[in-house]
Amino acid sequence: MSGPPVQQTSPTFVGMPSFPEAAREALANTQQRDNLRNATHTIRAKRAAVVAEVPEWEALRVAGADAKDEALTHLGDYLEQLEASLTANGATVHWARDADEANAIVVEIARAKGVDEVVKVKSMATQEIELNEALEAAGISAWETDLAELIVQLFGDRPSHILVPAIHRNRTEIRDVFLREMAKVGRPAPEDLTDEPARLAEAARLHLREKFLRARVAVSGANFAIADTGTLVVVESEGNGRMCLTLPETLISVVGIEKVLPTWDDLAPMLQLLPRSSTGERMNPYTTMWSGVHDGDGPQEVHVVLLDNGRSHVLADAVGRQALRCIRCSACLNVCPVYERTGGHAYGSVYPGPIGAVLNPQLRGTASEVDQSLPYASSLCGACFDACPVRINIPELLVELRGAVAEQGGHRAESAAMKAAAWVLSDPKRLAVAQRGATTAGRLIGKRTITKVPGLGAWTDARNVPTPPKETFRQWWAREHENPGEQS
């Protein structure tokens, strides 16, 4: 049996084009646009309904943000406490500065166990470090067991959403890939498979069952890591996580250092905020919590890999650090009008949408074309900030990051144009001179419609241009009011 299709296409995000370029391609995919529109609007409405029924929602958001801020402000202390609690509970703690170190740790543990496969719980951290590819390179197959991740893996595709990674696929496409690919990597899909959701889920369940029962090592992430009790928490909907977290003898969890929460009590707001914000459910179906090793019950060897991979860098930025509050709920993706139209791949990362637009340039820096373009991949409409359960002010962060990109000096023409505009607009006399150009044009054009302006194709390809007036407001005012209320 061959490994999962993921390795054949090696879907990495290296060398992604800039956002506008990738977005243009995505916009042309009308099937994907329909899929995205339907999915985001459905989940948006569900979220709005369950959030509206909680009168203390704003207080919960504040409590969630406060718990995260407390953890981030004293991150070093809480991480040491977490390590001590986990160790006391019988877990082995590993520290990884970057993706390579984390991958090497996981590969080494799997090799020591002598396995050639692992089962995986859906985890953003392991996708961020491209663990599946690293395991594959070491001859170890990594089987995704979350239904949507399984679909993405069978397609040899990249996830396009944090929570619903196959959001860009519809059920007919999914039936086809089950029929085509499942047999290559395990139990085949039934020949008479239809695109009914229940039939598709049943096919996945049967396909995954043999992997759950056979695997000796599981790999997970964690939604939360509680410092005072040494407890890891995974929140999920399908029960596949519970299977992976309880059946195999060895469990390796890769956890970003920002996942730490100071106390057990801090879970209270989080477990209310997360399901309502992510799936639009009052409560998620499965919450698994484990504190180290318990004799004869669950995994007998528990490893926790605490991952930095750029997070310390984000933490060092006074404005930027609020992005580390993110609990990966995806509410910002689902309400984002840009994401709704482009999908996730255009963001060039496993973290797409508004949070990706601020997190990626902070985690990875702004050296690449795509990371430089991400802070501009937003109309600053503010829907993401309103939806965020931990009150990350994404528009503020986007503007801040645009400043960082502009300071790099990459866009020379733009920089010159902005400086010229600033010079004109900062003085009323210079502004009046510039306005004469507009009113002259206005008098020449009269009532005709402007459909083309040289150099403005980005606007005029699809939009008419407003006709300039024959007289500016300030000219009118000066004419009408003999004694204008001038201040200077």
Next chain:
Amino acid sequence: MMVTTPRTDLRVALFATCFNDTMWPETPKATVRLLERLGCRVEFPAAQTCCGQMLTNTGYAGEAVPHVRRFVDVFGDYDAVVAPSASCVGSVRDQHAMVARRAGDEGLASEVEQVAPRVHELSEFLVDVLGVTDVGAWFPHRVTYHPTCHSLRLLRVGDRPLQLLRAVEGIDLVELPGADECCGFGGTFAMKNSDVSVAMGTDKAAHVAETGAEVVVAGDNSCLAHIGGILGRQGAGIRSLHLAEILASTREDPA
């Protein structure tokens, strides 16, 4: 029935905004007519220029510092500053202090904080300061209202513009489907990400057309230029008009 509350005690400054001043003078003119009709004494300090939002939002906050300085100097002494632009008011109230602090000018930031609460978007000024919703307007057309993102989520003007529009005599106000979704203008976003911007605007224009409205109204001419630009290209025959122009419209002087 129009309620007039003369507020001749207030020194009201009009912040026309540079976009309106240059491209849409009918909007600040309408604002002046409307406020004077309601008993205000309106001044236009000619030293005003631009709030600097385009610079800040494109990543050039440093270049916007002189704009913040000028805004405080020009408008600092007025009891109220009124602007027919939610976006520019949002820039003053939400960003000016940040721009000053980013430049290390704490003194300027505290001056901003003195004046910012007295800067009002038109519908806020009418409903909250003057306490009127019926401004004595007449506009016998089918109209749909698009709440711009900065009205809705930055200033939180809520239903103030709708309260004002509902009281307009003769108006047939119809609800816009998906009203709270961004039109896709977004300042330089409209150019830098023009494909996504047009995709968003095309959906917004379709919603406007669905309502059968003759006129789409909003509190920001920049968003209206985008929506109207698409409607115009489609030959939809739907006018875009700023809220101020509908509220200023009367039988004697219709918009």
